[in-house]
Amino acid sequence: MELEAIPGVGAKTAAALRELDDPAATVESGDVAAIARAPGVNEARAARIARGAIRRRHGDDGRVLATDRARELYREAIDLLRERTVTDYAAKRLETFYPSASASRIEEAQSFAAAAAARDPDPAVREALADCAPLSDPPTVRVRDRCLATADAETLARAESAVPELSVETVEDARDVSELGRSYASVIVLDESFAGLDVEGDVVVRPDALDSPAETVPERLLAFFAENRERLEAAAAVHEAAAAAGDPVSEDGPPVDLDRLRDALSRLDDDGTIAGDAELDRLTAAVDDLDAGVSTAASVADDRLREAIRERDVTIEGTDFLSLVEQGARVDSLLDRELADEYDEAVDAARDHLADALRLEPEEAELAERVFGGDPSFPVDHDESAVSRLRTELSAARDRRAATLKADLASDLGDLREPVEALVRDALELDVELAIARFARDFDCTLPEVVGPDGGDAGDDASGGFRIEGGRSPLLDVDFADAEPVDYAVSGATLLSGVNSGGKTSTLDLVALVVVLAQMGMPVPAESATVERFEEVHYYAKSQGTLDAGAFEATLRDFGDLVDGADGRLVLVDELESITEPGASAKIIAGILEALDEQDATAVFVSHLAREISDAADFAVAVDGIEAEGLVDGELRVNRSPKKGHLARSTPELIVEKLADDRGGEFYGDLLEKF
Numbered sequence: 001m002e003l004e005a006i007p008g009v010g011a012k013t014a015a016a017l018r019e020l021d022d023p024a025a026t027v028e029s030g031d032v033a034a035i036a037r038a039p040g041v042n043e044a045r046a047a048r049i050a051r052g053a054i055r056r057r058h059g060d061d062g063r064v065l066a067t068d069r070a071r072e073l074y075r076e077a078i079d080l081l082r083e084r085t086v087t088d089y090a091a092k093r094l095e096t097f098y099p100s101a102s103a104s105r106i107e108e109a110q111s112f113a114a115a116a117a118a119r120d121p122d123p124a125v126r127e128a129l130a131d132c133a134p135l136s137d138p139p140t141v142r143v144r145d146r147c148l149a150t151a152d153a154e155t156l157a158r159a160e161s162a163v164p165e166l167s168v169e170t171v172e173d174a175r176d177v178s179e180l181g182r183s184y185a186s187v188i189v190l191d192e193s194f195a196g197l198d199v200e201g202d203v204v205v206r207p208d209a210l211d212s213p214a215e216t217v218p219e220r221l222l223a224f225f226a227e228n229r230e231r232l233e234a235a236a237a238v239h240e241a242a243a244a245a246g247d248p249v250s251e252d253g254p255p256v257d258l259d260r261l262r263d264a265l266s267r268l269d270d271d272g273t274i275a276g277d278a279e280l281d282r283l284t285a286a287v288d289d290l291d292a293g294v295s296t297a298a299s300v301a302d303d304r305l306r307e308a309i310r311e312r313d314v315t316i317e318g319t320d321f322l323s324l325v326e327q328g329a330r331v332d333s334l335l336d337r338e339l340a341d342e343y344d345e346a347v348d349a350a351r352d353h354l355a356d357a358l359r360l361e362p363e364e365a366e367l368a369e370r371v372f373g374g375d376p377s378f379p380v381d382h383d384e385s386a387v388s389r390l391r392t393e394l395s396a397a398r399d400r401r402a403a404t405l406k407a408d409l410a411s412d413l414g415d416l417r418e419p420v421e422a423l424v425r426d427a428l429e430l431d432v433e434l435a436i437a438r439f440a441r442d443f444d445c446t447l448p449e450v451v452g453p454d455g456g457d458a459g460d461d462a463s464g465g466f467r468i469e470g471g472r473s474p475l476l477d478v479d480f481a482d483a484e485p486v487d488y489a490v491s492g493a494t495l496l497s498g499v500n501s502g503g504k505t506s507t508l509d510l511v512a513l514v515v516v517l518a519q520m521g522m523p524v525p526a527e528s529a530t531v532e533r534f535e536e537v538h539y540y541a542k543s544q545g546t547l548d549a550g551a552f553e554a555t556l557r558d559f560g561d562l563v564d565g566a567d568g569r570l571v572l573v574d575e576l577e578s579i580t581e582p583g584a585s586a587k588i589i590a591g592i593l594e595a596l597d598e599q600d601a602t603a604v605f606v607s608h609l610a611r612e613i614s615d616a617a618d619f620a621v622a623v624d625g626i627e628a629e630g631l632v633d634g635e636l637r638v639n640r641s642p643k644k645g646h647l648a649r650s651t652p653e654l655i656v657e658k659l660a661d662d663r664g665g666e667f668y669g670d671l672l673e674k675f
């Protein structure tokens with residue numbers, strides 16, 4: 001796939017995406033976290049790219065959200081969903097759901113949402129999700145005791161990019177390789193031509209070394225798992241919590257044996273080194289404590305000897321005494337002769353102490369013995385070159401042990417590398433699903449029917465539009481529990497009249513929200529809903545007061561473009577009359593409605609001028625009304641569901657009627673008749 005063919009992906013982004021392992025598949029997968037691993041691509045951008053790929057797959061180049069208010073409604077819908085996520089990942093991933101005009105896209109999203117809505121949002125799973133995050137790639141580890149060697153320039157370039165952890169050295173012949181063998185603990189020669197090479201040290205010829213980086217640099221895998229330990233443990237906990245709640249992440253169980261994963265992780269330290277191996281710990285401690293061990297062992301011997309000397313009467317022969325006095329000889333020279341046994345015992349004690357302190361194995365202890373036992377002296381001397389040999393042996397044993405363990409662990413982890421990607425992705429996707437499930441539960445949602453422009457039973461005359469039953473808007477300024485259900489269906493161009501504060505604006509919001517959610521493939525807050533698959537949703541909020549001439553002209557031009565546009569539009573307009581004086585407004589709105597009616601658009605115009613607009617229109621404008629059932633204690637009691645074919649009485653009319661009833665008299669009666 002041409003990455004540049006994805007809407008919103010330019011040459012620079014495409015280049016960044018090409019750094020991914022399998023760019024096309026990753027972008028197509030919609031896995032926002034995986035896309036965000038491309039350099040310089042953050043999760044918000046990744047969500048846009050994933051959305052672009054979805055659009056491309058469905059040949060969906062339309063823009064359903066055609067006005068600012070429509071876009072605002074989408075943001076509010078997304079926010080309601082996002083508020084119900086636990087992880088950042090899920091919040092970003094939800095952004096890949098957008099209102100689409102493509103039947104296949106809506107179907108695809110609906111089948112995801114249907115499965116999601118059936119999930120059980122268990123609190124324990126939410127808790128486990130708190131530590132969940134996408135896997136991350138650790139910075140490249142530099143391994144300094146191993147190198148690659150080649151005589152070929154091309155192989156060198158390939159090696160440098162495939163295995164940036166190791167130095168790649170150029171060699172011409174066996175002598176060069178042998179020299180490398182002296183500078184590095186191990187050397188991997190990449191050229192077949194060196195096969196059969198016989199040089200000293202840990203030198204191997206492995207022409208396939210670049211194909212199996214896990215073997216060549218086990219450190220890479222170890223660093224990856226060490227870096228992601230907490231994320232992996234969290235993902236494992238999510239899978240377990242979901243299974244315990246009776247709603248497993250996947251029917252087939254986790255993609256990884258979780259015990260095996262935990263066992264492997266327990267063998268790994270946070271810095272990517274091996275943990276929990278007693279022998280490696282012993283060797284590491286022995287190397288680290290060697291100098292301290294030698295010096296305490298020497299003190300042990302000194303103490304012994306001091307004690308022995310203190311308890312002995314030493315007879316010094318005259319010649320000895322003379323050489324001590326005249327030739328400046330040291331008293332040590334007497335040790336050998338006078339205190340030989342005591343000295344030997346002291347040396348034995350030092351050797352035992354050293355072997356014990358460093359927990360040396362018998363063959364190592366043999367080397368350690370040579371540290372003490374040279375010419376008798378007091379304080380007891382040690383042999384620095386023997387210490388150094390012991391250090392070399394112990395370090396080599398430690399490194400060998402670590403290398404074997406690393407290779408073993410890397411081979412175990414190698415099998416888990418792919419499946420853990422799925423383990424984490426599935427846990428994070430569960431968060432997306434649970435957010436949809438919670439949204440559906442919190443707002444008593446149902447999956448709507450989204451029908452083709454002409455094939456619908458939405459609306460009254462079965463020619464498209466929308467039908468909402470028991471719709472309750474989560475966007476109201478009252479608690480959702482207090483939202484009164486609204487039934488409303490429209491096809492064609494309709495005026496919506498109603499008392500002040502009857503809920504006209506709220507009805508437009510509900511319609512827009514239901515349509516936007518439906519075309520996102522999401523459940524909608526209603527008992528049932530059928531909506532036409534609209535190409536565009538134009539929602540105009542109420543303007544704040546009369547517009548000046550320039551702004552008025554601009555608004556008219558907007559509507560000029562609107563009535564000139566494509567089929568399959570939903571147009572929601574709130575009190576357009578406020579843009580200019582009432583008389584002119586009624587004529588303008590009538591004209592717009594006429595044009596929209598001719599195009600079979602679905603339109604709801606909220607207006608207080610319904611009668612004037614009907615009078616000004618050249619066709620029979622449908623008028624619906626939100627009726628006040630009356631005034632109770634000075635408060636309007638409203639039936640929130642618009643009544644079809646009904647011009648609702650206005651608030652002033654209701655008040656006049658009330659006064660006429662309460663007070664009687666000619667004045668109020670005459671006033672009432674004028675309505």
Ligand SMILES: Nc1ncnc2c1ncn2[C@@H]1O[C@H](COP(=O)(O)OP(=O)(O)OP(=O)(O)O)[C@@H](O)[C@H]1O
Nearest residue numbers: 477478482483484499500501502503504505506640
């Ligand atoms: N379905 C509903 N359930 C509960 N309360 C509602 C509902 N619809 C509207 N309301 C309440 O009525 C108030 C007024 O609603 P809204 O602004 O939609 O009325 P309106 O008819 O557009 O008013 P105006 O004529 O002033 O423009 C809302 O703020 C909300 O508190």
